[in-house]
Amino acid sequence: MSNQLTTHDIDEALIAAGLRRTPQRIAVLDYLLRHPDHATAEELWPALNKRHAKASRATVYNTLHSLVEAGLVREFKLDGNASRYDAFLHPHHHFVCDICGVVEDLEWFEVPALAQLKTSRSRAGSRRIRSYEVVVRGECVKCR
Ligand SMILES: [Zn+2]
Ligand SMILES: [Zn+2]
Structure with missing residues (x-):
């Protein structure tokens, strides 16, 4: 379901959440929507770096944090393991x-x-x- 979302949907979601549309936020949301396997930040970072050579590890964490605060991304902490992240534009x-x-x-x-x-x-x-x-x-x- 989630990979049917377009860049337009991502823009709309950021606007609705009152967040600036930074390339990092768009890239993180886009990645999470295309890979609905609930990546950890450590898994996300190299994948983003391949496509957008500029994102530092801290940037990825900060970006995730702002998206979680805005309710666009869910953070899971299961069984004491590293947090996993999920774009949550549609309930599931x-x-x-x-x-x-x-x-x-x-x-x-x-x-x-x-x-x-x-x-x-x-x-x-x-x-x-x-x-x-x-x-x-x-x-x-x-x-x-
Ligand atoms: Zn299993
Ligand atoms: Zn999910």
């Missing part, structure tokens, strides 16, 4: 493999009980719920 769920740790996207579907949290206060208390996502765990195709 996640599958995590218990054996190899791979994080895969699952197509979006509503979970009525969770969707209710957005309108009902009974379980969310005084919190305001904006969105939800589900993480399911098991064994991936390769590990089964």
Whole structure:
């Protein structure tokens, strides 16, 4: 799903989030959208460097940070490992493999009980719920 997004979508997302459209932000979002395997910053950096010879490691971290703050990228910290990053322009769920740790996207579907949290206060208390996502765990195709 995510790799159908275009440069136009990336521009729109940055504008909507109130972020300046820097080449680094565009490159990071573009990379994450084209590689929905939830890369770590260490995996992302050499890949970006191949295409945009200017990005330093610090730049990649700073860029990721600004995108996470703006809600355009999700940061996962699973089982104490390095953070993984995911362009989150469209809602989706996640599958995590218990054996190899791979994080895969699952197509979006509503979970009525969770969707209710957005309108009902009974379980969310005084919190305001904006969105939800589900993480399911098991064994991936390769590990089964
Ligand atoms: Zn696996
Ligand atoms: Zn994802």
